[in-house]
Amino acid sequence: MYELLAQVMKFLLIGLIYYFLYNFLKLMVLDLYEERRSSDETDYCLRCEDGREFPIRRVTTIGRAKDSDIVIDDPYLSSKHAMIYRRGKRLIIQDLKSTNGTYINGRRIKKPVALKEKDVITMGSRKFTFLRREARGLERGSDL
Amino acid sequence: MDSREEAIYNRSLAAMALVGFLSFLLLSAYRKPLDFLPFYGAIAFLTVVFVGYFFTGWILANSDKFLLLLSSFLAQLGLIMLCRINPELFKRQVIFFAIGVAFFILVSFFTKYLLRLELAPFFYWVATAALLILPLLFGVEKGGAKNWLVFDGFTFQPSELAKITFAFYLAGALKNGRITSLPRMATEILAVVGLLALSKDLGGAMLFYFTALIVIFVATSRADILAVGGGLSAILGVLGYYLFDHVKVRIEAWLNPWQDVPGRGYQIAQSLFAIAEGGYFGTGLGLGRPDFIPAVATDFIFSAFAEEFGFLGAAAVVLMYFLLVYRGIRIALRLQKNFDILLAVGHTVMFGMQIFTIIGGVIKLIPVTGVTLPFMSYGGSSMVMSFASLGVLNGLWQRALEDEDDDEA
Numbered sequence: 001m002y003e004l005l006a007q008v009m010k011f012l013l014i015g016l017i018y019y020f021l022y023n024f025l026k027l028m029v030l031d032l033y034e035e036r037r038s039s040d041e042t043d044y045c046l047r048c049e050d051g052r053e054f055p056i057r058r059v060t061t062i063g064r065a066k067d068s069d070i071v072i073d074d075p076y077l078s079s080k081h082a083m084i085y086r087r088g089k090r091l092i093i094q095d096l097k098s099t100n101g102t103y104i105n106g107r108r109i110k111k112p113v114a115l116k117e118k119d120v121i122t123m124g125s126r127k128f129t130f131l132r133r134e135a136r137g138l139e140r141g142s143d144l
Numbered sequence: 145m146d147s148r149e150e151a152i153y154n155r156s157l158a159a160m161a162l163v164g165f166l167s168f169l170l171l172s173a174y175r176k177p178l179d180f181l182p183f184y185g186a187i188a189f190l191t192v193v194f195v196g197y198f199f200t201g202w203i204l205a206n207s208d209k210f211l212l213l214l215s216s217f218l219a220q221l222g223l224i225m226l227c228r229i230n231p232e233l234f235k236r237q238v239i240f241f242a243i244g245v246a247f248f249i250l251v252s253f254f255t256k257y258l259l260r261l262e263l264a265p266f267f268y269w270v271a272t273a274a275l276l277i278l279p280l281l282f283g284v285e286k287g288g289a290k291n292w293l294v295f296d297g298f299t300f301q302p303s304e305l306a307k308i309t310f311a312f313y314l315a316g317a318l319k320n321g322r323i324t325s326l327p328r329m330a331t332e333i334l335a336v337v338g339l340l341a342l343s344k345d346l347g348g349a350m351l352f353y354f355t356a357l358i359v360i361f362v363a364t365s366r367a368d369i370l371a372v373g374g375g376l377s378a379i380l381g382v383l384g385y386y387l388f389d390h391v392k393v394r395i396e397a398w399l400n401p402w403q404d405v406p407g408r409g410y411q412i413a414q415s416l417f418a419i420a421e422g423g424y425f426g427t428g429l430g431l432g433r434p435d436f437i438p439a440v441a442t443d444f445i446f447s448a449f450a451e452e453f454g455f456l457g458a459a460a461v462v463l464m465y466f467l468l469v470y471r472g473i474r475i476a477l478r479l480q481k482n483f484d485i486l487l488a489v490g491h492t493v494m495f496g497m498q499i500f501t502i503i504g505g506v507i508k509l510i511p512v513t514g515v516t517l518p519f520m521s522y523g524g525s526s527m528v529m530s531f532a533s534l535g536v537l538n539g540l541w542q543r544a545l546e547d548e549d550d551d552e553a
Contacts, residue, residue, distance in 0.1 A: 002173055006428035009170050014425060014453065016163045017460045020217060023156040024467050027210060030149065031474065087480050 044091060046070065046084075046121065046128040055133070056091065060084045062123065063096070076100050076124025090114045091130075093121065100124055153209050157197065160217050164190050167224045167429055174228065174430045182227045185238050189223060192238075196245040200538075204252060208541045210471050211534050212248065215519050218464055219244075219527070221457075222520030225448050226441055228430055233441050233522045240524040244531035251532045255539020256546075265316030269332050272309045275302040276339040283343070303340065303348050304529035308536065310336065310352060311359075311490030318363035319483040329360075344390060347505075347513025351497050353377060358493045363486055398511035411438045415447040415506050419458075426454030441522040443514050447506045461520075462503065469496045475537055478544040488540050491533045 046054045054060075060069045063081040072081075078098035084091055094112040095102040102109055103122040115121075119130040168186035172179060193216045200207040219241050227234040279302055284292050293300045313332075323329050333356045340349035357373040360366075384391040393408050401409030401416070414437040421432060434440050434448030450458035472492030479485045498515050505512035516523050518530040 003428070003431060005173070006170060006431050009166060010426055010428040010453070013163060013167060013429070014456050014460075016159050016166075017221075017453075017457060020156050020159040020163070021460050021463055023152050023159070024210070024214060024464070027149065027152055028467060028470060030152075 042086060042091060043133050044115075044117075045131055045133050047131050049127050053131075054128075056084055058086045061096075063098075072123070072126060074124045074126055077126070081123055082121075084115070098123070153213065156213060156217075157194075160193070160213070160220060161190055163217075164220055164224075168227065170429055171224070171227050175231075179231075181231055182234070185223070185227065185234055189220065189238050189241060192242045192245055193220075196249065200249055200252070203249070204256070204538075204542060206542060206545045207252065208471070208475070208538045211468070211538055212245075214464055214468055214471075215531065215534055216241075216245075218461065218468075218519040221449065221453075221461065222445060222517075222522075224429070225434075225445055225452070225520070226522055228452070229434060229441055229448060236524070237522055237527070240527040243524070244527045247528050248531040248535040248538070251535025252538040252542065255536050256542040263316070265313050268309050268313035268316055269336075272306045272313055272336055273339065275306040275309065276336065276343070278302055280339065280343055299524075301523070301525035303343075303345060304525040306336075307351075307494050308491075308529065308533060310355070311487060311494060311533075311536075314356060314359045314490050315483050315486035318360060318486055319481075321482060322364055323360070323369075341384070344388075345514070346384070346391060346394075347501055347515035350377075350513060351494065351501060351515060353380075354497050355490060355494045358497075359486055359490050362489050363482070394511045394513070398508060401508070411444070412506075412508055412512060414438070415444050416508060418447045418451040419507065422451040422454045422458070424455050426450075426452045426457055428452065439514075442516060443502060443512070443521065444506050445521050446503055446517055449520070465495075465499045465503075469499075472496075472537055475541045475544065479540060480544070480547050484540050484543065488537055491536055495530075495533065 042056050042058070044056045046056060048054070054070045057069065061080060061083050062068055062070045062072065062077075063079050064071070064073060064077050065079040068080065078096070078100070080096045081098040082093060082095050082102045084093045086092070092112045092114050093102065093104070093109070095109050100123075104113055104115075105120050106122070115130050117130060117132055121128045121130060164186045168182045171182040174182075193213075196216070197209065197212060200212060201209065223234060223237055223241070226237050279293050282293060284294055284299075293302055317324075317329060317332075333353070337349045337353045337356075340346075340352060353373075354377070357370060357377075360373075361370045385395055386392075396403070397408045397412050401412045403409060405413045418432065418434055418437055421427060426432070429452050432448070432451040434444075434451050437444045437447055440448050446458065446461070449461065469492055472488060472495065476485050476488035476492065479488060495518060498518060501510070501513055502515050502517045502521075504510040516526040518526065
């Protein structure tokens with residue numbers, strides 16, 4: 001009697017264990033989905049003086065190296081010059097021990113600094129403006 | 145919280161309660177005459193889970209329910225096996241579980257509010273070393289390792305608490321993203337590992353060593369240290385093989401348990417028989433013979449589980465541990481300060497390594513070392529301290545969310 005019960009029960013228990021597991025896997029998928037939706041693209045971009053715009057992603061590296069997200073061919077830049085990354089809702093810029101340094105609004109940064117809109121970032125001889133991407137359409141409109 | 149998430153949590157809570165009721169009712173009929181002790185135990189256990197679940201939700205608004213529910217489910221599966229193997233241990237384990245949940249809540253609370261005061265890493269190192277020296281001086285030997293402290297009628301394994309202080313030490317020492325003094329750090333870590341090896345707790349020594357290595361790699365991203373550390377571990381392993389007899393025995397039993405089945409290879413051979421017996425769906429609860437395996441309630445509970453719940457059940461358990469580690473890493477990714485990140489990584493890696501060491505050991509992937517399977521093995525210190533580690537992770541999660549809210553404001 002007990003054996004029969006246990007034999008039947010084992011399928012039921014395995015089923016329930018997998019149902020539990022399925023729910024938690026679903027939670028993980030939800031997590032990852034949320035992470036991706038809110039992560040990869042940010043609403044900000046860097047605008048170069050010559051008018052080029054570089055979108056900023058969750059982690060954006062800037063430098064001369066070909067595998068940087070923003071490749072800038074300028075002899076005054078280091079190959080891995082700086083990095084902008086997202087922490088929570090903020091975007092933070094960090095100088096990657098570059099030779100000539102990274103300047104925010106004219107001040108050289110040593111530690112990671114949170115960026116504010118319209119900050120001017122100077123690296124080597126290049127100046128970039130940190131802008132919200134929604135503002136881009138408006139400004140372009142005004143240029144025309 | 146998201147209502148969709150809430151619904152999923154409620155469904156899994158229901159599934160968990162159902163698994164508990166069904167299997168413990170079955171176990172009540174297992175021993176003759178009919179004995180409802182398992183069933184009362186299950187009610188006590190589920191009460192603790194529900195109270196813990198809603199209480200944490202109430203006092204900590206954003207408590208990570210994922211961690212608590214998943215670990216409780218694993219604890220439940222462990223309790224089912226314990227109850228089937230030895231009802232006496234089961235009764236005590238339910239109490240340990242309740243204490244564990246209390247610790248989870250307390251530690252979450254402390255981590256959330258008190259961790260802002262960071263003590264010097266050296267202090268944590270001293271605490272770790274002291275915890276490991278105490279049993280060497282006053283301890284008693286149990287199961288081949290001298291790492292137990294006995295107060296009247298109650299034993300405690302300080303190395304479990306040392307895992308937590310060690311993770312704090314690593315996080316504190318590496319919070320600037322570089323090693324201030326490599327020789328000093330290496331000496332401190334090797335001293336801790338050496339103390340564990342002296343108490344013949346080789347599983348523990350391995351655990352601490354690899355955790356330190358991985359946390360250092362995460363903090364500094366220096367592959368050279370990782371390579372040197374890996375090489376050093378191989379050398380230490382070979383040295384251990386020739387210097388210590390018990391290491392030799394373990395490794396020989398691992399390489400060929402069939403050489404000496406009634407002697408050295410007995411435990412691992414029985415474990416393999418048990419797992420083989422289980423097949424895909426297992427023998428059914430109460431129909432296997434896990435009692436042939438020595439130390440089945442502590443180290444080898446996974447083989448007992450694999451026998452009665454089969455390969456599918458065992459695979460589900462491994463996946464659940466993966467999810468636990470995944471959650472730990474996710475918490476680490478959301479944190480902002482180096483100290484917090486490394487703390488979360490340290491605890492998660494410690495968990496991951498421990499699970500790998502013991503599950504790998506019982507399925508003969510690596511030599512057996514006596515560490516417990518967190519949440520499932522019988523053992524008060526292990527249960528309570530595993531929950532305390534989760535409490536630290538939960539507290540860090542609270543802070544991650546808090547900081548993100550600050551940023552928005």
